[in-house]
Amino acid sequence: MTDVPAHVHEFDWPDRVVLGTVGRPGARTFYLQARTGAQIVSIALEKEQSALLAQKIDEILDRLREVEGNRWSVPTSTPVELVDNAPLETVQEQFRAGTIGIGWDPITAQVIIEAHPLPADDELDEGFAEDSSAEDSFAEDSEMLRVKMPVGTARAFTQRTRELVDAGRPLCTLCGYPIDPDGHTCIIPES
Numbered sequence: 001m002t003d004v005p006a007h008v009h010e011f012d013w014p015d016r017v018v019l020g021t022v023g024r025p026g027a028r029t030f031y032l033q034a035r036t037g038a039q040i041v042s043i044a045l046e047k048e049q050s051a052l053l054a055q056k057i058d059e060i061l062d063r064l065r066e067v068e069g070n071r072w073s074v075p076t077s078t079p080v081e082l083v084d085n086a087p088l089e090t091v092q093e094q095f096r097a098g099t100i101g102i103g104w105d106p107i108t109a110q111v112i113i114e115a116h117p118l119p120a121d122d123e124l125d126e127g128f129a130e131d132s133s134a135e136d137s138f139a140e141d142s143e144m145l146r147v148k149m150p151v152g153t154a155r156a157f158t159q160r161t162r163e164l165v166d167a168g169r170p171l172c173t174l175c176g177y178p179i180d181p182d183g184h185t186c187i188i189p190e191s
Contacts, residue, residue, distance in 0.1 A: 007143040009041040017149050019161040020088035025169045034147045044096040054161035056102050072109040074151045082156040110148040
């Protein structure tokens with residue numbers, strides 16, 4: 001049996017849920033931020049996690065659109081009134097995301113994101129031993145973020161996330177590596 005995290009940051013109908021960044025391209029930190037009233041939680045993600053999260057949410061929404069009658073009114077694109085280009089609110093990192101799960105609640109027509117923190121180094125060694133499962137790698141007192149968002153908000157979330165991921169450093173046309181603002185040494189592979 002898996003232990004339930006001691007503290008769950010739960011956002012059932014958040015006022016705002018966005019992905020944003022802090023820092024300049026090449027040195028950005030990505031944050032998933034959820035807010036309801038005065039409660040704000042920000043968790044750090046890797047750029048690749050952010051991109052994959054947006055991709056998987058869009059896949060879920062696209063599959064739901066194909067259900068006969070589209071009974072959940074899943075939009076094909078972001079509703080204009082839900083576009084959120086405002087910066088992140090005050091960021092105090094709660095934890096760095098390790099495992100992220102995505103689900104669907106058909107009763108409330110919401111996409112669910114659950115994020116668990118990266119385990120501590122000593123938990124990594126113990127949690128992935130031969131006789132342990134990955135689920136056991138979370139400490140008993142660990143925390144978790146659970147965010148549920150309606151389908152329109154989910155589309156807005158994925159659009160913003162894709163735009164932020166794509167807004168990184170430009171790629172060199174010769175070597176394909178990112179070009180830093182202060183210069184670039186081209187690494188051309190040998191033939």
